[in-house]
Amino acid sequence: MRVLHVHSGNLYGGVETILVAIARFARLCPDMESRFELCYEGRLADDLRTASASVDSLGPTRLSRPATVRRARRTLDGVLGRERPDLCICHSSWSRALFQGVIRKRGVPLVLWLHAPVRPRDWLERWAWASSPDFVICNSDFTRSSLRSWASRVPAQTLYCPLDLHTPTSGREAVRQAVRAALGAEPETVLIAHVARMEPGKGHTLLLEALSRLRDRPMWKLLAVGGAQRSSELQYLETVHRYIRRAGLEDRVLMLGQRSDVPDLLAAADIYCHPSDVPEGFGIAVVDALNAGLPVVVTALGGVQEIVEPTCGLVAPPGDPDALARALETLITSRATRAHLGSHGPARADALCNPARQLTRLSQMLSQSLSQAAGFRLQASGANG
DSSP states (O other): OEEEEEEOOSSOSHHHHHHHHHHHTGGGOTTOEEEEEESSOSHHHHHHHHTTOEEEEOOOOOTTOHHHHHHHHHHHHHHHHHHOOSEEEEOSHHHHHHHHHHHHHTTOOEEEEEOSOOOTTOHHHHHHTTSOOSEEEESSHHHHHHHHHHHTTSOEEEOOOOOOOOOOOTTHHHHHHHHHHHHTOOTTOEEEEEEOOSSTTSOHHHHHHHHHTTTTSOSEEEEEEOOOOSHHHHHHHHHHHHHHHHHTOTTTEEEEESOSOHHHHHHHOSEEEEOOSSOOSOOHHHHHHHHTTOOEEEESOGGGGGTOOTTTEEEEOTTOHHHHHHHHHHHHTOHHHHHHHHHTHHHHHHHHHOHHHHHHHHHHHHHHHHHHHHHHHHHHHHHHO
């Protein structure tokens, strides 16, 4: 089965992490051959090529510049005619709105991989849903529930994403100690990690508000990992900096920005906190933290609730800094609780996102969608006849 992934490629986050995992572990599912069409060169394109994936460029594409859209559509049309994939997967409203017409014209089945809940009020979302895909892959049951209210007749299934869960054990303690030393952390300092893009909804200010309640408790520091990728995110970053200064947490918060060594930072950490204040479809960063053996603290919102079980983490009510502070204090003050919860994390991560199992499920889902699309076309031709 030949699968063509169509994506923008100019940002790097959860979707891009999934695409790289698909490329990196392609050998685990030889029945599925994946190619990638991206509008932008950058880190994603580089990582895919490093994984020996076939990557082509549609060229920089902006809605504000219609000529670039027309050029990208012509390029994709040529690729579809030349490569003749069995199906196309779009990973965002943006790529689907721009390219589904070309895909439909070529008669190629269109699959939407829905990585976030449907937002009916978003104009780009409404544009994309002017035409329904043949099949939808949802990254969580929570995301799938948002689809039911928007396009209940579209066939859909939930698939937790395949992820690279390989964590080297050899030398891990040496890495931990080296990173902690570089961060200026004393042996008894409890490091709390939060890995997220610098954008509203990721819970930065909620976490800071919770930690301000623990300011008088010694021996903890926050590692805030993640950078700004858009101009609006730069403004949000400044808001976060102002909050840190206002809360008097300058000596307790390390703003590390975008990092390429996140696994090493997780190895150095003692707790992972993911305090979203808006519902997210899933939580790849939470799975990564579980896989690293960290106890996690999350808020009870969205798809992350499908990830965290009582055996591996604590869940706080959304928007409640006092409850979040109490959960964090429980882990800061108890090494035994941290060790107990952390010991169950890797098994939970594997149960959710094992790459071999999830890629096999993806292949099965896509094969099913092809059979359904063929059946619909046969019914339509019979009705027309």
